[in-house]
Amino acid sequence: MLDRLIHFVLHQRLLVSIATVVLVAGGIFAWNLLPIDAFPDVSNVQVMILTEAPGLAPVDVEQQITFPIELAMQGLPDVRQIRSLSKAVLSQVIVVFEDHVDTYMARQLVFERLQSARGGIPEWAEPEMGPISTGLGEIYQYTLESDTHTPMELRTIQDWVIAPQLRSVPGVNEVNSFGGFVRQYHVLVNPNELLKYGITLDDVLVAIEKNNANAGGNFLVQGWEQAYVRSVGLIESVSDIEDIVLEAEDGTPIYLKDVATVGFGPETRQGAVTRDGKGERVAGMVIMLKGENSKIVVDSVKKTIPKIQAGLPDGVRIDTFY
Numbered sequence: 094m095l096d097r098l099i100h101f102v103l104h105q106r107l108l109v110s111i112a113t114v115v116l117v118a119g120g121i122f123a124w125n126l127l128p129i130d131a132f133p134d135v136s137n138v139q140v141m142i143l144t145e146a147p148g149l150a151p152v153d154v155e156q157q158i159t160f161p162i163e164l165a166m167q168g169l170p171d172v173r174q175i176r177s178l179s180k181a182v183l184s185q186v187i188v189v190f191e192d193h194v195d196t197y198m199a200r201q202l203v204f205e206r207l208q209s210a211r212g213g214i215p216e217w218a219e220p221e222m223g224p225i226s227t228g229l230g231e232i233y234q235y236t237l238e239s240d241t242h243t244p245m246e247l248r249t250i251q252d253w254v255i256a257p258q259l260r261s262v263p264g265v266n267e268v269n270s271f272g273g274f275v276r277q278y279h280v281l282v283n284p285n286e287l288l289k290y291g292i293t294l295d296d297v298l299v300a301i302e303k304n305n306a307n308a309g310g311n312f313l314v315q316g317w318e319q320a321y322v323r324s325v326g327l328i329e330s331v332s333d334i335e336d337i338v339l340e341a342e343d344g345t346p347i348y349l350k351d352v353a354t355v356g357f358g359p360e361t362r363q364g365a366v367t368r369d370g371k372g373e374r375v376a377g378m379v380i381m382l383k384g385e386n387s388k389i390v391v392d393s394v395k396k397t398i399p400k401i402q403a404g405l406p407d408g409v410r411i412d413t414f415y
Contacts, residue, residue: 126386134229134383137173138194140203141223144184144214155179158214162186165210169202184220196225196383224267226380232387233379233394234415236272236368241408245359247375248273250409258401259379264390266382272366273375274359278334286352292339297349304328304337331355368414 142162146154159179166175166188174189190199200222207220214220237247237255248270256268282297310322328334335350349355368374381390402411 134227136227136229136383138190138192138196138199140188140190140199142184142186142188142203142207142220143223144218144220146182146184146218149182151179151181154181154184158184158218158220159186161213162207162210162220165206165213166203169206200225224380225383226266227383230266230381230383231378232381232391233413234376235398235411235413236366236374236376238374238410238412239408242406244273244373244375245276245357247409249276250405251375251377254405255377255401255411259377259394259397262379262390262393262397264382264385264393265379267380269378269380271364271376271378272373274362276357277360278328278331278355279358280334280349280353280355282353290340290342290347290352292347292352296339297353300337300339300349301334331357 144158144162146158149157155177159177162184163175163177163186166172166186169188169190171191171194172188173191176187176189178185188199188203203222207222210220237251239247242250251270251273252275256270259265259268280297280301282294287293287297304326305328306326308324308326310324312319312321314320334355335348337349338346339349339352340347366374366376368376379394381387398411398413405411
């Protein structure tokens with residue numbers, strides 16, 4: 094048998110050479126597609142349910158949100174474990190499935206149960222499933238460096254310019270933002286002015302909500318054309334909020350600026366980011382979709398960063414550290 098094989102190889106040199114080249118080329122091609130990770134991802138199949146609960150203490154979060162959601166998850170097929178964490182303003186429930194369960198099927202099962210759980214939790218609570226990722230999916234991290242921009246401005250750039258573009262990279266599941274200050278509109282109401290005009294705080298809240306929307310009025314026929322009627326009312330600046338009419342007293346409008354001070358301010362935060370002991374920074378973390386090839390995704394992110402950098406304001410720089 095061995096003699097025949099040697100005889101065939103010696104007399105069919107061209108065919109053997111071609112087969113060898115094909116095998117080597119196939120091996121190189123397969124090597125380039127081989128998933129490469131610094132650490133193998135052996136995470137189990139799990140679905141995380143996150144619910145924000147502003148103003149609630151941990152015990153109230155547990156009673157009003159966490160327990161009803163845990164109860165709704167009972168009885169799901171192929172569930173190995175259900176665990177939870179309740180802390181101030183946040184409920185976290187993790188449903189762990191058997192390893193053979195498909196991730197997307199697990200999320201579908203949890204989603205269906207979440208619909209039934211909504212009846213047992215406060216109306217304002219909005220449970221959301223976490224990203225399809227694991228702790229090993231944190232593949233790329235960076236900070237924003239600038240000597241001319243404030244932490245609030247850098248955080249705004251991160252949230253509205255950089256993160257959306259990175260999320261469009263194939264294989265990227267989420268981009269988390271850390272540090273800086275999230276910019277908000279702040280309406281500081283003067284209680285004495287409310288009493289003076291006989292206006293309640295609820296009146297102010299309702300007025301702001303109703304005056305922050307666009308509306309459609311169908312269309313008007315003008316000859317051979319249709320002119321669409323629109324009411325543009327989305328808030329775009331501080332002055333738009335200040336000019337909201339709360340009530341009219343003897344034909345004189347009472348504006349929001351008459352009873353409150355409106356301006357920009359930071360959202361209350363629970364922590365900060367520092368780097369190398371040089372003060373606060375705004376940071377971003379790219380999270381990979383579970384099951385993707387980390388080398389390919391990281392290479393794609395690296396190619397996207399220069400394109401994003403070119404569109405950033407002068408003086409703002411993306412500095413990668415991981």
